[in-house]
Amino acid sequence: MKPSQIESLDIKRKPIIAINKKLNSARNMELPQFKIDNIENAIKNTNLLELIDKINKERITKP
């Protein structure tokens, strides 16, 4: 890897990350059904949406 490819994104934590454009297409991958179910179950069976709503309101009211 060329030094110029290395981008230090957070000096405090020092994660060393190289941008690889080939990974752009990986953003479109399909998740297995059980991963989709995890989110849907959380939406249906927990207070997740209330929590999200609360966080969003807190962010709006913060100066």
Added chain:
Amino acid sequence: MELEKYLLQTDEQQEVFDFYSQGPKGNIHKRIAYMATTIPNLWQLVMGDYNIKTDEIDFLNVTNNNDRDKVLATVGSTLYSFFCKKPSVMVYAKGSTQARTRLYQIGINSMYESIVQDFEIFGELDGEFERFTRDVNYHSFIVIKK
């Protein structure tokens, strides 16, 4: 103490992160991905072994490469990168198995002092998300940037 982490490669939006777990089982190609959900501003963190031949992630494989803490620290470091691009979103994380969810818990516990400086964490217990408390075994997690 600075935790040891793996070198990462990521896409231009910093949503997909690849690294190689190194240990007695060899070099295992791992992929961490942040995936948008149907809920606005809610993303899901997923992780598994990447199979270059099938271009798929195996979410259930157990590597046992004796590098658990380094892998967890690497996952933690991706949060910083991901939130650099999307500071106002929320990240949902639940392991593919109970054991893996427990691993996330161990990871958050071990990096807690660092994480809480920059993030708020919520854990789901019996259908209710609450502020994360150490030593409680949660079923899933929500992370937001402070």
